[in-house]
Amino acid sequence: MSTSPEFALFGGPPSFSEPKPTGNLYRPSVETFLEYSRLFYENRCYTDEGDLCRMLEARLAEFHAVERVVSVNSGFWGHVLALRALASPGRREVIAPAFGYRRTDDMIAWAGFIPHFCDVDPETLCPSVETIKSALNDRTALILAPHPMVNCCDAQGIEELGRALAIPVVFDSVEAGYRAYKNRRIGGFGDAEVFSMHATKLLNGFEGGYVTTNDTELADRLDNMKRFGFGRDGAIEDGLALDAKLNEVHAAMALASLDEIEEQIARHRRKYELYLAGLATVDGLKIVEHKETERPDYRLIVVGIGDSWPLSRDDTLRLLEAEKALARPYYAPLHHKIVEYPRICPELPVTEAIFRRFMVLPSGSHVSEDDVGKVVDMLARIRRNGPGLKSLGKPA
Amino acid sequence: MTGKPSLASLGAKPRFTELLRTGQFYWPPWEGYEKAARDIFSRRFYTSQRFAGPLVVEFQRRLEEFLGVKHVIVVRNATNALMIATHTLGLRGKVMVPSWTAIATVQALIWSKCQPVFCDIDPDTQQMSIPSVRALLEGGGINGILGVHLWGDALPVGELESLAEEYGIPLYYDAAQAFGCRVGERAIGTFGQAEVFSFQAANILSTAEGGCLTTNDDALAAKFVAMRGDHVPGTGANLQSATARLSEIQAAIGLMALDDFDRIRENNEEQHRCYETSLGSVPGIRVLRPSGVTISNFQDLVGVVEPAKFGLTRDELLAVLKAENIVAERHFHPASHAVRPFCEIAVDPGQLRNTELAARGTFQLPLGAQVTPDRIEQICDVIHETHLRAESLRPALAAAAI
Numbered sequence: 001m002s003t004s005p006e007f008a009l010f011g012g013p014p015s016f017s018e019p020k021p022t023g024n025l026y027r028p029s030v031e032t033f034l035e036y037s038r039l040f041y042e043n044r045c046y047t048d049e050g051d052l053c054r055m056l057e058a059r060l061a062e063f064h065a066v067e068r069v070v071s072v073n074s075g076f077w078g079h080v081l082a083l084r085a086l087a088s089p090g091r092r093e094v095i096a097p098a099f100g101y102r103r104t105d106d107m108i109a110w111a112g113f114i115p116h117f118c119d120v121d122p123e124t125l126c127p128s129v130e131t132i133k134s135a136l137n138d139r140t141a142l143i144l145a146p147h148p149m150v151n152c153c154d155a156q157g158i159e160e161l162g163r164a165l166a167i168p169v170v171f172d173s174v175e176a177g178y179r180a181y182k183n184r185r186i187g188g189f190g191d192a193e194v195f196s197m198h199a200t201k202l203l204n205g206f207e208g209g210y211v212t213t214n215d216t217e218l219a220d221r222l223d224n225m226k227r228f229g230f231g232r233d234g235a236i237e238d239g240l241a242l243d244a245k246l247n248e249v250h251a252a253m254a255l256a257s258l259d260e261i262e263e264q265i266a267r268h269r270r271k272y273e274l275y276l277a278g279l280a281t282v283d284g285l286k287i288v289e290h291k292e293t294e295r296p297d298y299r300l301i302v303v304g305i306g307d308s309w310p311l312s313r314d315d316t317l318r319l320l321e322a323e324k325a326l327a328r329p330y331y332a333p334l335h336h337k338i339v340e341y342p343r344i345c346p347e348l349p350v351t352e353a354i355f356r357r358f359m360v361l362p363s364g365s366h367v368s369e370d371d372v373g374k375v376v377d378m379l380a381r382i383r384r385n386g387p388g389l390k391s392l393g394k395p396a
Numbered sequence: 397m398t399g400k401p402s403l404a405s406l407g408a409k410p411r412f413t414e415l416l417r418t419g420q421f422y423w424p425p426w427e428g429y430e431k432a433a434r435d436i437f438s439r440r441f442y443t444s445q446r447f448a449g450p451l452v453v454e455f456q457r458r459l460e461e462f463l464g465v466k467h468v469i470v471v472r473n474a475t476n477a478l479m480i481a482t483h484t485l486g487l488r489g490k491v492m493v494p495s496w497t498a499i500a501t502v503q504a505l506i507w508s509k510c511q512p513v514f515c516d517i518d519p520d521t522q523q524m525s526i527p528s529v530r531a532l533l534e535g536g537g538i539n540g541i542l543g544v545h546l547w548g549d550a551l552p553v554g555e556l557e558s559l560a561e562e563y564g565i566p567l568y569y570d571a572a573q574a575f576g577c578r579v580g581e582r583a584i585g586t587f588g589q590a591e592v593f594s595f596q597a598a599n600i601l602s603t604a605e606g607g608c609l610t611t612n613d614d615a616l617a618a619k620f621v622a623m624r625g626d627h628v629p630g631t632g633a634n635l636q637s638a639t640a641r642l643s644e645i646q647a648a649i650g651l652m653a654l655d656d657f658d659r660i661r662e663n664n665e666e667q668h669r670c671y672e673t674s675l676g677s678v679p680g681i682r683v684l685r686p687s688g689v690t691i692s693n694f695q696d697l698v699g700v701v702e703p704a705k706f707g708l709t710r711d712e713l714l715a716v717l718k719a720e721n722i723v724a725e726r727h728f729h730p731a732s733h734a735v736r737p738f739c740e741i742a743v744d745p746g747q748l749r750n751t752e753l754a755a756r757g758t759f760q761l762p763l764g765a766q767v768t769p770d771r772i773e774q775i776c777d778v779i780h781e782t783h784l785r786a787e788s789l790r791p792a793l794a795a796a797a798i
Contacts, residue, residue: 023445030437034430041426044765046597046604073472073605076639106637110507199442199643206442206643207472228499229735236499239735242507243475243500247604249645253442338634366440 006381009322015374016324020362023200024299026264027365028256036252048227048245056251057210059258064187066212068219071246072226075174075196075209076107081225081244082192082211083111083142085218086168091141093344097127098335099351100146101172105334109341113141116344117335119351125288125330125358126153129161135346136165143169147176147186149300149330149360150288155181155189162190170194177202178265178297187212197254202299203261205254208246264365265297271363271372272298278376282383284309301361302330310386313356319382319389325375330358403781404719405792411720411774418725419598420695420764422660424652432648443643446627451647458654463585465610467617470647471624474572474594474607476640478504478542481590481609483636484619485566487540492532494524495733496751497544501570502732505542513538514733514743519750521687522698522758523551526559528747533563540566545574545584547696549686553579553587568592575601576661576693577686585610600660600695601653603646664694670769671697671761674776678783680706697763700754707786710757712793716782722775724759731755
């Protein structure tokens, strides 16, 4: 085993003094946040009944070019409500990829359904019409299709599949808020789309989320379901509801972040271009390119590891982590974890073949253009020292 | 009654120009909020990712100290907390709960795949009725008890704990309305396997939305933390997540509220006393005074209308108050067992007799940051005059309703 002092893992100084994450952690202007906060100090309404939640919903409806936006306290519970509201009655299974957000199956289980995993397309890294079709059966209650970290899934194709079979489609659009597919803004596809405003996402609301839809009846229903089933007139229409209300403090933060969205995208773009140019010279790594035709946000940097790369993905991540570059795997397949509720896990050959080949590099608002240069340099050093670094051994 | 009516329902101007809602709505002063925001922005730690942030950790520590309990786990809201507790205690099948509670108590059981069995309440205190609980337990098949403390008061904890022990089933509590209350020397929050508080703005300790779980059980606490969404090495890695984080700014707001707790509680107590004094002389109005606790948070002013003596029904009184811009609410309306689809759960005749009575007569009045002794005096004047003018109000209200 080589012990090159060039690397922090072998005792060298780490390249970064503070950790460089993959999460966005966008910091809007504190003055803007305080200005919005003044509003609830004036009207003394701190919860979902206040003006800021409504203002945010209106602004987001415009942003996504949809009829309605229902703000919720998190993407997680937004998903649960959307699944519960939309699933075909009498059917039990929800189709979702195993190669996706690590709590997808937990959300489906809370909503009262059985996750039925489907495979992904090796190019887009997300489900396609074909992979979804292979999981369809007469128990399918709903299709939950996530957009990948970079670019879009075939939202139109999946939407049309759902419509043809009369099976509702919900898109997990947590990573795709800014994008467009075939010149249509993300937010308006399928029956509903769900977004997160957790601090690590594009729009930082501290915590929070929202559901977009062009179905006003569905939006009314979700509005009730997120506030215990109470309608605007104060009567409970359906007791099968939840508390998933956003609050005014988080709405103020989301509004401040939304105000600066274009500046944010411009900064991500510059860093993405640096990564693109830098990694072009590092043999064995291939960046998943943001498609200019899909209104890219340039936020996440996903890299595929080729056969000529000298190390495994996990050893590469260990080296980077010691440098405080907190790169991470591009999702861990859900069917590999053990859970306490039933799931349907068919063979997923593409997922199995590719899941160890992708990683996400540090990006977002904690990462400067200089930092990008350092990460690229680290990867170039790993490449150069390649053969000597093979078999890093088990971590201490 | 002689003289010109001063009630809006009889043509006078409304008593208040702004809406007075029920609920506490205390909130920290701007200076503290601004400082907390600037600190969080400069620290760039906005909310938990794998690990809880510094303010969440501090808020939990302070709550543990305040309550005298080993573990406090703050979460997104009380519903999530109840779901986490129900799931972690491994409850399935029938769980006993009063029908007379916030609908969220029952909803948490449903999301956790349990079936509520509704017990009745004591007609005087409106807390869970021990004879009703005992009768239902004797019927068999109950796997757990979700006790509920209402109105800044407590249910008879000693008796309920004995019953749970006798039947060997888990007992945990929805203490959403009882933060800061004590039974003897012990704080609510230290009873049963776990208790749940709400920090929703209507309650005494507010983080806008929010809540927490409390327990003295280390293993249970680790599972709560894992279900909230934190990374807990070695335990609960595969527990079904309920993703229930509280943000750093919410924790900052909660810490400021906790600093101010004694003053807020005393303010509540004074307001409660004002109502009790002024309404004491109105026939047909009974104000509930917390009697099962040694210290109450006095966060709720709850009254019961007896129409025969008051002259009007509860709903008629609420209509009169509404016209004055006083939003006195019918908590809980309707009672849980009457809400679709929980109304399909079988209930024996008479099983919920006191709940039905409470549901017809109970109302809640504004108490907290929005009112002052002077405003309370005016609210009570309205109620007093409503009683005195009941005869002329009845046709006016009937006409207005058409």
